[in-house]
Amino acid sequence: MTVRRTENGAPWLLLTFTLPAKRASQRVEIWRKLQRYGAVPLGNSGYLLPNSPANQERFEWLAVAVRKYAGEASVVKVQSIDNLSTPQLIGRFAEARAREYQELIRELQKLSSAASHKNSSGRMSSLRTRFREIAEIDFFHSPLQKRVEELFARVQALPAASMEAAKVNPREYTGRLWVTRPRPGIDRSASAWLIRNFIDKKARFTFASETQIPREAVPFDMFHGGFGHRGEDCTFETLQKTFRIRDKRVGVIGQIIHDADLLDEKFGRKEGIGIDAVLNGWAKQGIRDSEILERGIQLIEALYHSVLWK
Numbered sequence: 001m002t003v004r005r006t007e008n009g010a011p012w013l014l015l016t017f018t019l020p021a022k023r024a025s026q027r028v029e030i031w032r033k034l035q036r037y038g039a040v041p042l043g044n045s046g047y048l049l050p051n052s053p054a055n056q057e058r059f060e061w062l063a064v065a066v067r068k069y070a071g072e073a074s075v076v077k078v079q080s081i082d083n084l085s086t087p088q089l090i091g092r093f094a095e096a097r098a099r100e101y102q103e104l105i106r107e108l109q110k111l112s113s114a115a116s117h118k119n120s121s122g123r124m125s126s127l128r129t130r131f132r133e134i135a136e137i138d139f140f141h142s143p144l145q146k147r148v149e150e151l152f153a154r155v156q157a158l159p160a161a162s163m164e165a166a167k168v169n170p171r172e173y174t175g176r177l178w179v180t181r182p183r184p185g186i187d188r189s190a191s192a193w194l195i196r197n198f199i200d201k202k203a204r205f206t207f208a209s210e211t212q213i214p215r216e217a218v219p220f221d222m223f224h225g226g227f228g229h230r231g232e233d234c235t236f237e238t239l240q241k242t243f244r245i246r247d248k249r250v251g252v253i254g255q256i257i258h259d260a261d262l263l264d265e266k267f268g269r270k271e272g273i274g275i276d277a278v279l280n281g282w283a284k285q286g287i288r289d290s291e292i293l294e295r296g297i298q299l300i301e302a303l304y305h306s307v308l309w310k
Contacts, residue, residue: 001194004049004139004229006207008039010077010079011051011067011079011080011081011086012050012051012076012078012080013048013049013050013051013055013059013076013077013078014042014045014046014048014075014076014078014141015034015039015047015048015049015058015063015073015074015075015076016045016046016073016076017030017046017062017063017066017071017072017074018066018071018072018073019069019071020069020071022181023069023070023071026065026071026199026217029065030062030065036140037055037059037137038096038097038136038138040089040094042084044082047079048081048089048092049139050093050139051077054058056075056237060075061290062136063075063233069287076287083091090140092300093140094140095281097134097137097140097142097144098142098144098166098263099149100134101134101144101145101148101263102144103149104130104131104134104148104151104263105144105147105148105262105263105264107123107127107152107153107230108127108154109153109262110232111123111124111127112154112155112229112231112232124152124155124156128152130201131152132146144263147173147261147263151229153223154223154228154229159298161208168173168243169244170199172244173199173200173218174199174200174201174202175200175202175203176200176203176204176217177203177204177205177214177216177217177218178192178195178203178204178205178208178215178218179206179208179214179218179219179220179222180192180205180207180216180219180220180221180222181208181218181221181222181227182207182289183289184207184245184279184280184289185259185261185276185283185290186261186276186279186295186296187221187234187235187261188220188221188235188293188296189229189279189292189296189299189300190236190253190296190300191218191220191239192205192236192255193295193296193297193301194239194240195220195239195305197252198243198245198247198302199243199245205276205290205291207289210222210223210224212246213225219269220235232262232266233258234257234258234261234262236254236257236261237254237257237258246259249304249307250304251302252307252308253300253303253307255267255269256269256272256307257301259273260273260275261276263294272302272303275296275299275300275303278299279292279295279296279299282295293299
């Protein structure tokens with residue numbers, strides 16, 4: 001691997017260093033700092049960070065530390081890496097942050113159950129600190145950052161939002177107005193499909209902020225009240241279990257929606273990721289919420305007729 005050096009306008013910083021073999025503890029110290037700074041390794045060529053004043057200062061101080069330990073270190077501004085394109089380099093940073101965010105997601109899902117939520121303020125504080133550390137080095141803005149923020153909000157609101165899943169009277173949920181947050185993604189679109197096809201065939205849908213929920217409406221996928229994430233389940237799964245929907249294809253779709261919404265790879269289903277990307281693309285085009293939801297319902301209907309189950 002070779003790098004192209006430059007002095008001006010370089011997008012990357014490269015730290016190369018060597019330490020004497022006897023400096024094992026110092027090597028671990030440097031490695032931990034590199035992890036904390038979000039640097040990615042480039043084989044034997046060194047460690048890479050996006051070029052910024054803050055990152056350059058971090059690398060320079062690490063170089064000083066290496067030299068203090070009788071090693072050699074250089075901080076180089078580089079334009080490109082010969083066998084790695086810019087998207088590939090960005091992908092390495094994205095993969096590193098995704099692993100860290102997914103670990104947070106798993107921890108927050110554990111806290112979201114009613115039993116584990118009790119006396120969890122200390123754990124929540126620790127997870128928030130960890131989240132801030134990851135977000136600080138999330139140089140390319142992983143979509144998982146927003147997912148984690150939403151999970152924090154759900155866990156924080158859990159006592160007010162918890163609903164008994166044990167028994168509901170389905171008759172009380174027919175001909176109703178259902179409300180969710182604007183800019184629906186895959187979980188809300190799939191939940192609306194499930195509501196219309198298996199719970200309330202005359203369902204009407206509207207959108208509102210958390211503080212402006214219509215009194216007569218049934219909230220879904222909201223942070224406060226209604227049918228939402230519960231334990232490790234996404235909203236689709238909560239509705240499926242609460243209303244005891246036994247359809248086998250619905251069960252498969254639940255797995256697909258879970259993996260696309262929570263990105264925790266629990267079921268190893270990839271089909272929903274593309275659907276979620278399409279929904280997000282429509283949202284960025286400025287398409288109305290109601291139109292996005294109807295299109296999303298059509299996508300899930302097509303998915304329902306295509307899935308296979310055992």
